[in-house]
Amino acid sequence: MRPLNLAALVERVHAELLAQRGRGRVADYIPALATVDPMRFGIAAAGLDGRLHCAGDAHQRFSIQSISKLFALILALQMEGRALWRRVGREPSGTAFNSLVQLEHEAGVPRNPFINAGALVVVDVLCARHAVPQNAVQELLGRLIDSPPPRHDAAVARSEREHAHRNAAMAHLMKSFGNLRCPVDQVLDAYCRQCAIEMSCTELARAALLLAGHGLHPSGGERLLPGSLAKRLNALLLTCGTYDAAGDFAFRVGLPAKSGVGGGIVAVLPGECALCVWSPGLDEAGNSLLGTLALERFTTLSGRSVF
Numbered sequence: 001m002r003p004l005n006l007a008a009l010v011e012r013v014h015a016e017l018l019a020q021r022g023r024g025r026v027a028d029y030i031p032a033l034a035t036v037d038p039m040r041f042g043i044a045a046a047g048l049d050g051r052l053h054c055a056g057d058a059h060q061r062f063s064i065q066s067i068s069k070l071f072a073l074i075l076a077l078q079m080e081g082r083a084l085w086r087r088v089g090r091e092p093s094g095t096a097f098n099s100l101v102q103l104e105h106e107a108g109v110p111r112n113p114f115i116n117a118g119a120l121v122v123v124d125v126l127c128a129r130h131a132v133p134q135n136a137v138q139e140l141l142g143r144l145i146d147s148p149p150p151r152h153d154a155a156v157a158r159s160e161r162e163h164a165h166r167n168a169a170m171a172h173l174m175k176s177f178g179n180l181r182c183p184v185d186q187v188l189d190a191y192c193r194q195c196a197i198e199m200s201c202t203e204l205a206r207a208a209l210l211l212a213g214h215g216l217h218p219s220g221g222e223r224l225l226p227g228s229l230a231k232r233l234n235a236l237l238l239t240c241g242t243y244d245a246a247g248d249f250a251f252r253v254g255l256p257a258k259s260g261v262g263g264g265i266v267a268v269l270p271g272e273c274a275l276c277v278w279s280p281g282l283d284e285a286g287n288s289l290l291g292t293l294a295l296e297r298f299t300t301l302s303g304r305s306v307f
């Protein structure tokens, strides 16, 4: 197989799509997110050889939102192991990421850890162990990128918390089914702060190398996760990581990925590299519109995907 020319690919994808900046709709259901400049567009690719390639606003930090769910899940799985799967499923939801309907039907057990209800269960696991659970997520992220832990934006966390009625409804419903152990307010506070962590495309691409490198620390060497767990996490990303559009995303892009309503998407090409794209305008499913197009161009131009 031809080696990937990541530098050229990143440059080309960015140049091809630059004229389309501003497409999509910036998330405004969290008021503090609505103020982000819709013209931002960054791409970063981190190779397993340790080299980093980027274009556009790749160094600008943004609100990682649901991308945090991946790293919180890693911590919860390290704590609970397989027992976690009794409290949260591993199937695509087929409904919106913040839907309540399915949760009622399925007795308070969320379909997967990447929809909001599933992420709340994951945060509940972290709350039981850590006094300040989002600190554990921040510490993991800092460890992965060999930097001080990234910070969260308190104003974004507060803004989400003040408007978290739907997440609160889900949390209370799960509590009523006995699937939440800590107090609902504690879980919601921790969830909102975790979503408000800020990182750049370069930092996220580097952190996601953990999954491209089958569980080794992004700098190589130290094993942080068993290879089998990295495989399973990639499978979950592929089937559940991009909201209710995971099927279409797999069809178009063909990479395990996790998106967030801040407009970021991390994607993993196992054995080769990890990518992160950021453009705040979202499509109807809540995935970055330009970010999805960029990843689609990347796999088309490179001829590489997991398929």
Ligand code: GLU
Pocket: 064, 065, 066, 067, 097, 098, 116, 160, 167, 192, 195, 259, 260, 261, 262, 286
């Ligand atoms: N904090 C957001 C929420 O709970 C995260 C959503 C997302 O990025 O998918 O609504």
